[in-house]
Amino acid sequence: MKNMAERFLIAMVIFILATLLIIYNSSSGNDSISYRGQFVYSVLSHAPSNLTKWVTKDGYIPVTGNKTMKLRCGLCALITSSSHLLGSEIGSEIDETECTIRMNNAPTMGYERDIGNKTTLRVIAHSSVYKVMKKPQEFLNRSQDTVFVFWGPPKKMQNRRGGTFRLIQRVGSAFPNLSSYIVSPKRMQQFDDLFHRETGQDRKKSHTWLSTGWFTMVIAIELCNSVHVYGMVPPTHCSKPQHKRMPYHYYEPKGPDECSTFLGNEKVKKGSHHRFITEKDVFAHWAKLYNIVFSHPSW
Template identity: 60%
Template structure:
């Protein structure tokens, strides 16, 4: 009887150990899964914690001499007290911010984001439009949308000089030149070859990462934000989500990446795939937004729709 009792106790002890191990393993798996979902955000915090940032005075960073007129001898000397930077995010839909945006001193837009049909949410005025070399064709093939309705608008093109620079004399440059001569009421500029590398150096200084080595492409948002800081005393940004938005639990509801492409890719899926991508070059949207959050404290920048 004594042996049978001891044996029973030993079996119960074994079960308790096994149950304990199973519980421990399950807990570790849950924690691992949670951490995997937050990899991007956690990488952010580590990067920001270990990388010591020296404040860059973007007001004096490069100056306006870095903008080359495509036609004529116009100069990029625009200065605005209050700017509205309207993103292409679908978060602007339903904001009814159009009138507020149009009342702002200067309105800045990106690439081929339209206003027609979306005026109640994004307004109709455009003071500056920043266009990537990859978006030139999409902008130029819709002159009625992007040029006919504009007066005294500056269009700033950015990209490698091999694609849009004067010395390239390729298809893109000829297209830009032709349009600039046709629409003389507008001012067309190309970011100079000497200024383009400065955007890369700024990215490295602010993030601690070499853009080329980390296989990153700077986004149009990066160029637009820097340009806006150069020319504006105060900036209100419409539609930009905070850097931790896509790591929230539960996951945010699906939102199209562009407000004018309702069937386009999901915004968070696009952000996370680009941030995690290691094969080929990707935009680091989330990393850039982390920098923007820091710049907001230096340069009178506020965010709305959503507010953060």
């Protein structure tokens, strides 16, 4: 009887382990097919913030003087740095939009046919300030009508001895007619709080760096009655088996692959990374609340 009981117990353990293994393999397979943002489970779980009412006097600090950012637009074109725009031939359509918004050091010279030439607002990360300064003929000399918004950690943006702050000050001194602003520490905290509210995850504890796309999308919703986003792929794009290799930036044809960048940043837990797919899930939610449409590709 004792041997029978032992054999029965062993059989039950084997059965349970086999069942768990099947369940694990099944769920792992599904993850590879339809991978979504790791924090997406919390999207829609909170009452939405009305981002159109975020505009305040203290949200953006002028680089020089005491100007106030008064930019307001009806329809805005938010042009991403995606290589999906190459060959689109929609440059003239973009330039006809009332306001056009670009990011970091994404150039227009040489790409006008696909992405246009007009720039109303350029949102620049602290890590891209030097890249912008390196090409003044592209970003500064031709941009007297462009509003610049620089964002970054307050300790970098407010430290008068820091390199980033001094670079931004050089921009203001060399081009005094430019309208350039720094996102205030208070507003930076609001961006963090918004991420927490939309995803249920603390940005710092989850080792997340918000992308320039996150800042730009929120600013566009603040300043524009409606937003047309060009070149941004949907959150499920990289989970499709048929997706092809595409450069992450249209101006870096030999740069990293788009989906490898998205998936790599989303899954890694050590260090700080952009959660591109999670952000796109949030953007899809915002599109239902605000007047946002996506094209090239459409979703």
